[in-house]
Amino acid sequence: MKILVINGSPRGDKSNTMKLTRAFLDGYRSVTPCEVEVITLKDKRIEPCLGCFGCWTGSPGKCVINDDVRSISIKMFASDVVIYSFPLFYYSLPSRLKAFVERQLPTVASFMTGQKNYLVNGGHPPRFEVTFKTLLISNCGFYPIAKSYDSVRAQFNMICGDGGYEEIFVGEGELFCKTITKRRCDARLEEIRLAGAEYAQSGALSPETKAKITANLYPPDMYAAMADEGWGNTIEDYRANDEEFLKAVEKEGKKIKTIY
Numbered sequence: 231m232k233i234l235v236i237n238g239s240p241r242g243d244k245s246n247t248m249k250l251t252r253a254f255l256d257g258y259r260s261v262t263p264c265e266v267e268v269i270t271l272k273d274k275r276i277e278p279c280l281g282c283f284g285c286w287t288g289s290p291g292k293c294v295i296n297d298d299v300r301s302i303s304i305k306m307f308a309s310d311v312v313i314y315s316f317p318l319f320y321y322s323l324p325s326r327l328k329a330f331v332e333r334q335l336p337t338v339a340s341f342m343t344g345q346k347n348y349l350v351n352g353g354h355p356p357r358f359e360v361t362f363k364t365l366l367i368s369n370c371g372f373y374p375i376a377k378s379y380d381s382v383r384a385q386f387n388m389i390c391g392d393g394g395y396e397e398i399f400v401g402e403g404e405l406f407c408k409t410i411t412k413r414r415c416d417a418r419l420e421e422i423r424l425a426g427a428e429y430a431q432s433g434a435l436s437p438e439t440k441a442k443i444t445a446n447l448y449p450p451d452m453y454a455a456m457a458d459e460g461w462g463n464t465i466e467d468y469r470a471n472d473e474e475f476l477k478a479v480e481k482e483g484k485k486i487k488t489i490y
């Protein structure tokens with residue numbers, strides 16, 4: 231059993247999400263022996279796609295950029311489970327992970343008509359057998375508000391086929407690196423560890439488990455107040471840098487006001 235973790239956090243090993251991912255892996259290992267490899271994208275050479283379609287024309291199936299993407303893709307196809315571990319950035323994937331996903335274009339064919347239901351579904355036909363399961367583990371700064379992950383879900387439903395992936399999305403993420411909230415966070419990590427064991431046993435997560443691991447750690451109002459306090463500054467501290475910005479916008483032709 232081979233598990234490949236693609237760590238898309240720019241914080242690398244210090245990532246809050248990786249705390250969830252490690253707990254999940256501990257649970258998984260408690261049921262089934264497995265070989266785990268963690269690829270930390272921030273330490274790899276991942277160039278953005280050039281949009282040249284060289285992987286469909288000049289060298290079909292092979293990207294023109296010679297960086298680390300191809301070797302990671304090979305490991306992906308050789309895995310049984312691929313875990314994307316990432317923070318939510320602007321309601322979506324952090325840019326390095328997004329770049330990695332875009333660079334998967336050589337693994338699909340250019341021909342639209344090869345895709346099942348191509349008149350209805352956008353997307354190109356995958357060229358290789360996908361024998362790995364996909365799991366998304368992510369955390370975000372807000373408490374779990376249903377809409378925050380809409381674009382991530384939409385993207386992976388298209389990539390993996392509707393519901394073709396499993397997800398663990400946890401809110402209040404910054405609490406996982408604070409000592410004052412350790413007790414509740416450790417309890418949540420234990421629940422995620424049990425989720426890992428369940429996934430190893432059944433290949434899925436029950437709705438009860440999902441409800442447990444995505445429940446609020448604190449009442450939203452309390453969390454919002456703690457989070458605001460946690461920055462250690464006030465809105466007035468922003469003003470120092472606003473003047474220069476507003477002047478520069480004005481120089482570009484528009485006078486705008488600060489509204490918060």
Ligand SMILES: Cc1cc2nc3c(=O)[nH]c(=O)nc-3n(C[C@H](O)[C@H](O)[C@H](O)COP(=O)(O)O)c2cc1C
Pocket residue numbers: 239240241244245246247248316317318319320321322369370371372373378403404
């Ligand atoms: C550029 C940027 C964009 C972010 N966008 C969101 C967002 O859209 N929604 C949210 O709830 N949190 C957002 N966050 C907060 C992160 O998801 C949060 O800090 C997370 O705990 C970081 O996880 P990591 O340590 O695994 O990188 C953002 C953080 C950054 C730096």
